[in-house]
Amino acid sequence: MDPIRTIPQPSPADTEDAPEVLEALVRTAADAGASDLHLQTGAEGVEVTWRLDGVLVPAGHLDRDLGGRVVGRVKYLARLRTYQDALPQDGRIAASDLAVTGDVRVATYPTVTGEKVVLRLFRETTASVLEDLGLSAPALATLQRALLQPLGMILFTGPAGSGKSTTVHACLRRLRDAGGRHVITVEDPVEQVLPGIMQTEVNVARGLSYPAAVRHLLRQDPQVLMLGEIRDDETAGLVVRAAMTGHLVISTLHAGSCRGVLERLLLMERDHFAVASALTLVLNQRLVRKSCGACGAAGCAACRGTGYRGRIPLVEVLEMDDTVRSDLRAGRAGQPVVSPTLAESGAWMVATGRTTAAELGRVLGT
Numbered sequence: 001m002d003p004i005r006t007i008p009q010p011s012p013a014d015t016e017d018a019p020e021v022l023e024a025l026v027r028t029a030a031d032a033g034a035s036d037l038h039l040q041t042g043a044e045g046v047e048v049t050w051r052l053d054g055v056l057v058p059a060g061h062l063d064r065d066l067g068g069r070v071v072g073r074v075k076y077l078a079r080l081r082t083y084q085d086a087l088p089q090d091g092r093i094a095a096s097d098l099a100v101t102g103d104v105r106v107a108t109y110p111t112v113t114g115e116k117v118v119l120r121l122f123r124e125t126t127a128s129v130l131e132d133l134g135l136s137a138p139a140l141a142t143l144q145r146a147l148l149q150p151l152g153m154i155l156f157t158g159p160a161g162s163g164k165s166t167t168v169h170a171c172l173r174r175l176r177d178a179g180g181r182h183v184i185t186v187e188d189p190v191e192q193v194l195p196g197i198m199q200t201e202v203n204v205a206r207g208l209s210y211p212a213a214v215r216h217l218l219r220q221d222p223q224v225l226m227l228g229e230i231r232d233d234e235t236a237g238l239v240v241r242a243a244m245t246g247h248l249v250i251s252t253l254h255a256g257s258c259r260g261v262l263e264r265l266l267l268m269e270r271d272h273f274a275v276a277s278a279l280t281l282v283l284n285q286r287l288v289r290k291s292c293g294a295c296g297a298a299g300c301a302a303c304r305g306t307g308y309r310g311r312i313p314l315v316e317v318l319e320m321d322d323t324v325r326s327d328l329r330a331g332r333a334g335q336p337v338v339s340p341t342l343a344e345s346g347a348w349m350v351a352t353g354r355t356t357a358a359e360l361g362r363v364l365g366t
């Protein structure tokens with residue numbers, strides 16, 4: 001089924017007033033559950049697109065005059081230079097300015113046909129409890145076991161937009177609710193505020209980089225340290241050492257697979273004995289669209305004809321064992337046994353009706 005053709009076109013408020021039109025566009029997108037609202041300026045006006053369950057779908061058209069004023073309004077609210085359209089700009093619109101529940105992050109970029117504006121809608125996520133993420137029972141049990149450890153390092157990987165931060169935040173909630181441990185985060189930026197957790201943001205412009213933040217925060221006596229991302233060798237060295245000295249470290253590392261995480265970590269931290277003793281668990285994640293509960297992926301009004309509603313994580317898990325540790329100590333990734341693999345998790349999700357074989361093929365490229 002083609003999700004694009006069956007998406008109903010939202011009609012902006014029956015007005016030419018740019019502030020009202022923008023509010024209507026954002027509200028409709030947020031109500032539909034879209035994560036992003038794209039405005040692409042072209043010769044014919046502004047094309048409106050939503051990212052809905054990870055897929056871009058057309059969502060309307062504004063003529064040149066109104067479209068230009070709406071884009072100008074976005075830039076004004078985000079405190080960007082409204083006359084500047086030749087260079088990219090980033091900003092944020094306060095939730096109250098658009099009458100939505102969360103702040104809206106704005107990014108502009110010049111294209112050959114005109115300015116492209118992306119509004120990232122921060123939504124209050126509901127499925128934030130670990131058990132509600134939709135992980136298979138074995139994957140969930142393994143993750144919970146690693147979270148119970150007093151020390152070690154749990155690393156999440158997967159492409160941008162693969163839901164890593166949702167899983168990480170669910171882990172943080174679990175640790176907070178279990179109590180007894182001081183949880184500190186360093187994020188870039190904080191996307192979800194978690195009461196009861198000390199959340200901080202890096203600020204490179206002011207000299208607070210990830211390594212600097214980690215050094216200072218380790219003196220704040222955390223038992224759990226969550227880092228948005230391990231990006232450089234210095235940070236990798238610091239968190240490996242923290243994980244060996246009584247801290248539970250949770251972070252993400254960019255790699256395509258669990259084995260890729262091992263390879264990258266060995267390159268970033270030359271002390272391979274330290275890597276071998278620090279690492280506990282690697283979880284590689286994708287997001288797949290969830291079959292609509294109302295129609296079983298046939299397409300109905302509830303899922304806007306797409307057959308899907310919401311997304312669920314597809315994971316593969318690598319738990320450290322003696323073989324992996326001995327390979328790591330020797331400075332190699334070896335052939336670690338990943339269980340379950342993405343394919344195994346996917347087969348389980350299709351067999352249990354959580355998603356479809358077609359959706360799995362789309363995500364895994366098979």
Ligand SMILES: [Zn+2]
Pocket residue numbers: 292293294295296297298299300301302303304305307308
């Ligand atoms: Zn449906």
